Every structure is written in C-alpha cells, then in structure tokens.
Amino acid sequence: MFLYLSFLLSFSLVLAKHEMYDGHSLFEIKIQDVNQIELVRNLEVPLQIDIWTYSQMDKKAVILVPKKNLEQFQDVLNRNDIQYNVDVDNIKRLMDEEDRLMDEAKKGSERSGTARIGFDRIYNLTEVYTYLEEVASSYPDLVTLVNAGKSFEGRDIKYLKISTTNFEDTSKPIVFVESLLHAREWVTLPPTLYAIDKLVTGNLTERSVLDKIDWIILPIANPDGYEFTHVQNRFWRKNRATGYMINDICVGVDLNRNFDANWGAFSSSNVCSEIFHGRYAFSEPESKVVRDILRTYGNRTKMFMDIHSAGSMILYGWGNGVLVPNALSVHTAGIQMAVAINAVKTSWNPNYIVGNSALVLYQASGLAMDYATVADVPYSFVYELPQHRNSAGITIFLVDPALVQQFAMETWEGILAGAKFVRDIYT
Ligand SMILES: [Zn+2]
Structure with a gap:
C-alpha cells in the first residue's frame, strides 16, 4: 500500500512539474524578411511566446506559444501572411516522454565513483x-x-x-x-x-x-x-x-x-x-x-x-x-x-x-x-x-x-x- 501511494505521489509530482506547459504548442514559422522578424520579436512579451530558434536559410523559426494565447498568435500570423504549422500541439506530452526516457536510462547507470x-x-x-x-x-x-x-x-x-x-x-x-x-x-x-x-x-x-x-x-x-x-x-x-x-x-x-x-x-x-x-x-x-x-x-x-x-x-x-x-x-x-x-x-x-x-x-x-x-x-x-x-x-x-x-x-x-x-x- 505504501509503495503504491509513493508511486502515485511521485507520479503526480512529475505531472505537476510540467503542468504549466500543458497545452502549449510548438510552432514552426517561415519568416520571409527582417520586418517579420521584428514583428515576431515584438510579440515575445505581450503574448508570452518563447522563441526557441530563429529561422535562417531554409530553416523555420521554432516558437513555443502558451495555450491561452494560441488564437491571438495565429491571428497575427494570418493577418501578416506568415506561413506556419503547428509542429507539436501539446509540448507537455514530449516533456513527459523525455522524463520517461531519462528515468529509464537512469536505471542501472548509477555512478560508480571512479572518476x-x-x-x-x-x-x-x-x-x-x-x-x-x-x-x-x-x-x-x-x-x-x-x-x-x-x-x-x-x-x-x-x-x-x-x-x-x-x-x-x-x-x-x-x-x-x-x-x-x-x-x-x-x-x-x-x-x-x-x-x-x-x-x-x-x-x-x-x-x-x-x-x-x-x-x-x-x-x-x-x-x-x-x-x-x-x-x-x-x-x-x-x-x-x-x-x-x-x-x-x-x-x-x-x-x-x-x-x-x-x-x-x-x-x-x-x-x-x-x-x-x-x-x-x-x-x-x-x-x-x-x-x-x-x-x-x-x-x-x-x-x-x-x-x-x-x-x-x-x-x-x-x-x-x-x-x-x-x-x-x-x-x-x-x-x-x-x-x-x-x-x-x-x-x-x-x-x-x-x-x-x-x-x-x-x-x-x-x-x-x-x-x-x-x-x-x-x-x-x-x-x-x-x-x-x-x-x-x-x-x-x-x-x-x-x-x-x-x-x-x-x-x-x-x-x-x-x-x-x-x-x-x-x-
Ligand atoms: Zn544558448
């Protein structure tokens, strides 16, 4: 019973850890010129977007957008003819997956203390x-x-x-x-x-x-x-x-x-x-x-x-x-x-x-x-x-x-x- 409870507890802690990102989406957007870079940059604070990478050459910019501002962000992109796609609809899913993979890798890889x-x-x-x-x-x-x-x-x-x-x-x-x-x-x-x-x-x-x-x-x-x-x-x-x-x-x-x-x-x-x-x-x-x-x-x-x-x-x-x-x-x-x-x-x-x-x-x-x-x-x-x-x-x-x-x-x-x-x- 105790084990079961502590399992539930640790499970819920992990979930709680990434709760703030539940429903946040990762956008890929195609930026055409410096005006569009400026436009996106000016959205950073008001829409609380997180610019992960800027687009360069043939690569797209990658931007994390909070759930509450998804619509507003898409509106701005549409109004300015900026092409985009939603790469990850809920980033929390991938964060939980990373935790799972790391926990799995950790099993049997305790440090041996041999430098x-x-x-x-x-x-x-x-x-x-x-x-x-x-x-x-x-x-x-x-x-x-x-x-x-x-x-x-x-x-x-x-x-x-x-x-x-x-x-x-x-x-x-x-x-x-x-x-x-x-x-x-x-x-x-x-x-x-x-x-x-x-x-x-x-x-x-x-x-x-x-x-x-x-x-x-x-x-x-x-x-x-x-x-x-x-x-x-x-x-x-x-x-x-x-x-x-x-x-x-x-x-x-x-x-x-x-x-x-x-x-x-x-x-x-x-x-x-x-x-x-x-x-x-x-x-x-x-x-x-x-x-x-x-x-x-x-x-x-x-x-x-x-x-x-x-x-x-x-x-x-x-x-x-x-x-x-x-x-x-x-x-x-x-x-x-x-x-x-x-x-x-x-x-x-x-x-x-x-x-x-x-x-x-x-x-x-x-x-x-x-x-x-x-x-x-x-x-x-x-x-x-x-x-x-x-x-x-x-x-x-x-x-x-x-x-x-x-x-x-x-x-x-x-x-x-x-x-x-x-x-x-x-x-
Ligand atoms: Zn860096």
Whole structure:
C-alpha cells in the first residue's frame, strides 16, 4: 500500500512539474524578411511566446506559444501572411516522454565513483560536481578543480584546469570550453564532460593536444538556471536573479547578453524577455566568473568555444555583424571544426554551417563570444549543436538519452579540430 501511494505521489509530482506547459504548442514559422522578424520579436512579451530558434536559410523559426494565447498568435500570423504549422500541439506530452526516457536510462547507470561519467543520459548539477571532484582527486598531476565563485543563489561555479605542466608553463596556449550558459540547453553538457573524460583518461588520438595545450573546461556556467530546469521549469534559459521588478513577476538575466561587448545594443531592457541584458554589463555573478577567467588567462587563451543549442552552426563575431579583424583565419578554423563534425555526424542532421553570427543567425550583443575577443582571445566561437529529433518528436531543448553519446562524440571532434588548429599555430 505504501509503495503504491509513493508511486502515485511521485507520479503526480512529475505531472505537476510540467503542468504549466500543458497545452502549449510548438510552432514552426517561415519568416520571409527582417520586418517579420521584428514583428515576431515584438510579440515575445505581450503574448508570452518563447522563441526557441530563429529561422535562417531554409530553416523555420521554432516558437513555443502558451495555450491561452494560441488564437491571438495565429491571428497575427494570418493577418501578416506568415506561413506556419503547428509542429507539436501539446509540448507537455514530449516533456513527459523525455522524463520517461531519462528515468529509464537512469536505471542501472548509477555512478560508480571512479572518476568516470556515462554518456547515456543527462546528469544533474550534484552528479556533475561530484564527478568533477572525483576527476580532480583521481588525477592530481593533471587536473585542478577551481571554485570560481558563487552564483546569484549561492551555488558554486566550478571549472577544471587540465594541464600536463600544472598551468605553470606560460608559453602554452589555452583552449577554453564552456557549456550551459543557457540553462535549458541540456544537450550542450555531454560534450564538455566528454572532453574532460578524453583528456584525463588519455584516450586521445592526438596526444599532443594535451601535451602542448592547457585546457579550461567550465561545464555548468549557469548552475542556478540549470538546477531550476531539473526541479521546476524545464525551459528556463536565464539565470535566477531577482530584484528587477516589483514582486519579481519576471526574474532572470540572459547571461549571454550581459557581457561587456557592445552591451545593450541588440538585446532587451525588459526583464520579462528571454534576452533581458541585466542592469549593466557584468551585473551578474555568473558572467563575472567567465569574465575573470578570460581576464586572468586572456593573453594565453587562444580559443574560446561557448557551446549552445540549436541549429548545427559554428558562429564567430562580432555579434552586430561587423567582422572581427582576423575573420578569414577565424573562418578557416571554423571550417576545420565543422568538417571534422560533419564527417562523423548522423545522416539525419544537416551539415554544420560556419559564419558570422549576425549574418547566419541574428544580431546580438553582450555575448560571451564577443567578450572573449575583447579579452584578446584570437579565436572565439559559438557552437550551436544540431536540432535533433527522435521518432517520438523530442526536439531542440528536449533530449533523447539514446543520442547523448553521439552528440558528445561528434562535438568533441569539432573541439579537437579546434585544438589542433591552435597547436599548429601557437606551438
Ligand atoms: Zn544558448
């Protein structure tokens, strides 16, 4: 009886978890020009739509629309002759399916405490931090765990320094890889964990990327937001900063609009927006941590890779569309990374494309990618991982655990190609 009750209880908790998304629909819309982009963007706050991806080239924009505003949203699209289709009529169905798949994957995959982590599902904050501590204590000659500061809600922000020379050989270039600046982009975590695993276990095809390069790997750049996506709201993107609005009706800053690089130019001053840029550049503790890493190691850091989702793209600055001065060389590095990923990607995902972020995607400001350029990192990129989809329709931010290994492996091939590019130029 007790078991039955606790089963019912946990079942209802899971349901309650995604209740707020019951009846929300995922739209695919075909945007024809910049006026239509502007029109859709202006609907964000009043209709509480959540723009998951913008359309670029032949891809459609993907937008989550709350149940209560479905009709009004469709009215606006119809009146403006914007073509659309409803891709998922109730997103909660897919969220429950993701939970089911993750729970299934979790059975029999308890962590063994041997400084290894599986690529069979998405691990939560506690599991990842435990793993980082195990790696640091198991490989003391190679790995240093750095507690870089506290998040808004007081969680530790932890990263690893991986080096055969304890970071003391200042002639070595550094490659800096970061994920989960945006909390809901779960699929970006396995690649950084995979990079750690490859580097520390020495399971490398090219040992020189470890001998000749020092690595900084920050797997969870936004710990409050990430934890929130696990326990409360799966589609949370920003950090969890409060105090921006009376009664905190809306909270959170888009950390990837909060860096001091053209801050405020192409972002929102409205805290209810998903691209709210904060009170001023570096108003948020999480972006400050990344800034301080770049300031401390900027002169040695030759490549920065900020991993996001989704769209199969490798992007470079500046976010406003002006090309970085060494754009030709940056583009070449991007191509090498894209080619490496495309060679091992799944057949159903499109090839990666490479380009300036504003030209390929949209104008944006306050980006971590651009701040790395400000901090003298010559090769700075955003990865947008593939917009995968499983047979049940799980797509974009939702993750099918069966695909985690593939995404980790193929993204690592890109990171590795980037590291080889750095090695060939700087060592
Ligand atoms: Zn992102």
